[in-house]
Amino acid sequence: MVEYIVPTNIDDRLLSKGVRILSAGGLIALPTDTSWSIICSYKSREGIKKLRAISRERDEHHFTLLCSELSQLSGLCNIDNSRFRLINRLTPGPYVFILKTLLTTEKALHLQRKEIGIRMPDNPVPIALINALDAPLYSITAKRAMISPPVTEDTGEPEDMLFDSGWELEDIAGLDLVLDTGEDQARIFSTVLDISGDEVAVIRAGAGMWPR
Numbered sequence: 068m069v070e071y072i073v074p075t076n077i078d079d080r081l082l083s084k085g086v087r088i089l090s091a092g093g094l095i096a097l098p099t100d101t102s103w104s105i106i107c108s109y110k111s112r113e114g115i116k117k118l119r120a121i122s123r124e125r126d127e128h129h130f131t132l133l134c135s136e137l138s139q140l141s142g143l144c145n146i147d148n149s150r151f152r153l154i155n156r157l158t159p160g161p162y163v164f165i166l167k168t169l170l171t172t173e174k175a176l177h178l179q180r181k182e183i184g185i186r187m188p189d190n191p192v193p194i195a196l197i198n199a200l201d202a203p204l205y206s207i208t209a210k211r212a213m214i215s216p217p218v219t220e221d222t223g224e225p226e227d228m229l230f231d232s233g234w235e236l237e238d239i240a241g242l243d244l245v246l247d248t249g250e251d252q253a254r255i256f257s258t259v260l261d262i263s264g265d266e267v268a269v270i271r272a273g274a275g276m277w278p279r
Contacts (some may be wrong), residue, residue, distance in 0.1 A: 068237055069245045082199040085244065089200055093243035094118060094238045096209055099133075100189040101161045101257045101274050102229045103209040103236060108132065110202050115176060120155065121241045122207045124161045128270075130176075131163050131184035133204040135197040143172050143203065144183060150262050159189035161274035163260040176205065182263050192246055207255070214238045229254040 073080055085095055089106075089212055092113030096105050105121065107114030108271060109132060122129065132143060137155060140146050144166035146154075149252030154164055163184040186206075188194070197204055210228045231254065258275030260270040269277055 069187050069233055071249055072192060072246045076247055077195045082195055085196050086200050088243050093242045094203060094241060095246060096242055097246040098190055098252050099193055099194050101253060101255045104206045105209050106204040106206040108202055109205050115205055117241055118207060120206060123211060123212060127178060129207055131186045131206050133193055133197060133206050134185060135194045139203060140185060144168050144185060153262060158187040160188060160210055161257040162197050163257050163259045165218050165263050167263050209236055220245055
């Protein structure tokens with residue numbers, strides 16, 4: 068299930084394999100510029116269903132849409148010039164931006180809320196896969212609780228809940244592929260900024276500096 072990938076020279080055959088898996092409703096784990104993420108195609112209802120089951124998260128705040136370029140945002144959420152400029156200044160990078168969704172996005176993802184997190188990671192692996200699939204990726208952070216649930220309820224997001232190496236993710240049931248660079252991944256979280264209102268609100272302080 069693990070395929071090794073060279074970020075500076077990505078094999079087209081691996082991208083094709085990834086596209087086939089995602090198009091068929093499968094799940095893939097891959098590195099980002101923070102921690103490991105598990106993704107499905109934004110366009111796959113089956114993939115979205117599997118991702119929600121594997122995540123064990125009920126709160127949709129934990130899910131994020133990964134994009135490869137700013138032009139994709141207008142088809143997903145409501146964004147004006149000032150928000151666009153802010154995102155443009157901070158991306159690509161370790162930031163999640165909470166924005167008001169469009170009705171089409173709500174329907175596609177079966178959302179129970181009116182906002183969605185958008186992210187453009189500074190890592191060539193997810194960017195290449197998004198471009199090959201020609202669609203955003205629906206994602207969630209890979210956590211050790213996906214293998215064995217914590218004894219007590221996890222009320223925070225400690226770094227020890229994250230994975231180091233790609234081979235560790237093989238034990239996650241329902242995962243179809245791990246794209247592994249062969250290097251340990253940083254165990255850090257992205258910074259979450261809610262820009263859906265009049266002011267920027269920090270939902271979670273993480274790797275991205277704010278204010279910046």
